[in-house]
Amino acid sequence: MTTTENRMITTERGAFNVRLRGDADGTPVVLLHGWPESSYCWQGVAAHLPDDYRLIMPDLRGLGDSERTLDDSAYTKQSLAADMLGLLDELGVETFALVGHDWGGATAQEMALAAPERVQRLVLMNIHVLPNARGNQAAQDVIRQRGAQSLWYQFFQAAPNLPEAMIPGNEDAWLGHFLRTWSREGFPDAAFDEYVRCYAIEHTPATGAAYYRCYKADTxxxxxxxxxxxxxxxxxxxxxxxxxxxxAFTQHLDDVFDDIRLEELDAAHFVQEERPSEVAALIQDFLSPVAAG
Structure with missing residues (x-):
């Protein structure tokens, strides 16, 4: 059975924990997690992917076991993309397939825009497509009609000092709201415990909130x-x-992709943990031309 190796890799931009799995000489596939998770979220998907893929699963800055940087500007999605491109340089990876969920999906898009010659194929999961103006506007119109109630946590985290004051010691309740209510059929206990462990690391309420505190610059x-x-x-x-x-966020994808497939699953936000085998099968089928090449 192929095992996953954890490594802390230091680059010019910082120190990042990375999970590595599969053939070191195989097709590089980079998988980026979102908030409030870590690279642990790919464990189920990775178990269903071929061993001849070289899976590279980093913890993004401020989450998992990567560096906690107390500077909100370090968490713009352009900055996170620069982190990941620098990490891949350190690993000697030039071209790769790229998979991103949630804020990892936004980071993946910024990587694809910054270095399109390096990204062979792009897989996005439950994140808005950044340049898709028509689709994003349609979704925002619906959200405003509903009073933006689903976005309360973004406003909470943008408030100065509030997450830092209220989350420490309450990580189970804080993460439980999202991981368990944003899932269709429950959330894996082992994954939940891992994310609680990581969120209890010093400064994580601030660095997790920084993903939202830089939203003005991002937008x-x-x-x-x-x-x-x-x-x-x-x-x-x-x-x-x-x-x-x-x-509504999935509308008008043709506006920004010459070649795009949309696959809907009977899941909620955390598709990679709710439907790992189905997600892995879709990724493997989509990446087959790259692996064959």
Whole structure:
């Protein structure tokens, strides 16, 4: 049985924990997690992917076991993309397939925009497509009509000092709200315990909140790149019961992809943990031309 190796890798931009699995000479596949998780979220998917893939699963800055940086500007999705491209440089990986969920999906898109010649194929999961102005506007219109109630946690985390004051010691309750209510059929206990462990690491309430505290800078950039097209083939895997990334976000994907597939699963937000075998099968099928090449 193939095992997963954990390594702490230091680059010019910081120190990042990375889970590595599979053939070191195989097809590189980079998988990026979202908030409030870590690279642990890919364990189930990885178990269903071929051993001849070289799976590279980093913890993003401020989450998992990676560096906690107390500077909100370090968490713009462009900055996180630079982190990950630098990490891949350190690993000697030039070209790769790229998979991203939630904020990992936004980071993956920024990587694909910054270095399109390096990203062979792009898989996104339950995240808005950054340059998809029409689809994002349609979704925002629906969210506003509903009073934006589903976004309360974003406003909470943007408030100065509030997460730092209220989350420590309450990690189970804080994470339980999202991991257990944003899932269709429960959430794996081992994964939940792992994310509680990581969120209890000093400064994590602040670094987790930083993903949202830099939202003004992020959205200003995304307005500038509206309509920019992705050069590589894309696959969008969507859990149709997601309470935050609502179905309207999947509209008009053709506006920004020349080649895009949309696959909907009977899941909510955390598709990779709710439906790991199905997600793995979709990824493997989509990446088969790259692996064959």
């Amino acid at each position: 200003a950039r995304w307005a500038e790149i509206a309509g920019t097209r992705f050069a590589m083939p894309g696959l969008y895997i969507y859990g149709r019961h997601d309470p935050v990334i609502i179905p």
